[in-house]
Amino acid sequence: MKKIAYVLIIMLAAAASVSALDVSGGVKAGGGMVINGGDKADNYDSTKLGYGFGGGAAFEMGFHPMAAVEVDVLYTFMNGYGQKLDGDIEFGSRVSTLEFPVLAKGRFEMGPGKLTVSAGPSMILLLGDMKTTTKLADDSENETDVEFDNSFLLGVTGGIGYAMPAGPGDVTLDLRYTRTLTSMFDSTKSYYNRVDLLVGYSYCFLKK
Numbered sequence: 001m002k003k004i005a006y007v008l009i010i011m012l013a014a015a016a017s018v019s020a021l022d023v024s025g026g027v028k029a030g031g032g033m034v035i036n037g038g039d040k041a042d043n044y045d046s047t048k049l050g051y052g053f054g055g056g057a058a059f060e061m062g063f064h065p066m067a068a069v070e071v072d073v074l075y076t077f078m079n080g081y082g083q084k085l086d087g088d089i090e091f092g093s094r095v096s097t098l099e100f101p102v103l104a105k106g107r108f109e110m111g112p113g114k115l116t117v118s119a120g121p122s123m124i125l126l127l128g129d130m131k132t133t134t135k136l137a138d139d140s141e142n143e144t145d146v147e148f149d150n151s152f153l154l155g156v157t158g159g160i161g162y163a164m165p166a167g168p169g170d171v172t173l174d175l176r177y178t179r180t181l182t183s184m185f186d187s188t189k190s191y192y193n194r195v196d197l198l199v200g201y202s203y204c205f206l207k208k
Helices: 002-019
Strands: 022-038 050-064 067-084 089-110 113-135 141-146 152-166 169-180 190-207
Touching (some): 022 067, 050 089, 050 190, 067 190, 089 152, 113 169
Antiparallel strands (some): 022 050, 022 190, 050 067, 089 113, 113 141, 113 152, 152 169
8 A cells, every 4th residue: 555655646746747837846844733532542531732843845836826736755753642630640652754745735826925725635654663651650651662553644634824935935834734544553543633833945946
């Protein structure tokens, strides 16, 4: 399934680059909030907000002044937390991912720049194991590496942004929401929700 997804990305990118009116490339970086969901989170009385941060490369292919496709390659590190009041047990998890969102993007003139609205599927590769820390009422801690049953996840990503001309390119600001649809484990449902604020810079290197 992973190989099929990667081949589809390459084929889409190749086909898009041939018919695109404009092609841009750049970088994005930022961070945001993470909320774990599923059976693991439901077993805790409260699920605290975690955090995540990361960045990577972004490529945009425009087919119309108001329509484009964006493909990103992003590394993300995430922390998640939960607390069980019975016994005062706290649980923390750390996960690293490589994400490939493929987003349909609307571009609308607004002021000196462009307002953007994007949505689409996201392919997520989990890197290594989940690092977990369990803290008991006596302040003792137990750290464990948990192997994922499914290291390749499917998700959805959507958001809004703004691109402001700056020098030869654009400064970009994106507010995004990502949710996984595939569970990380077979025995229990385990997914995450994340809201990110990303700042970047893009440069148009091909315009027809």
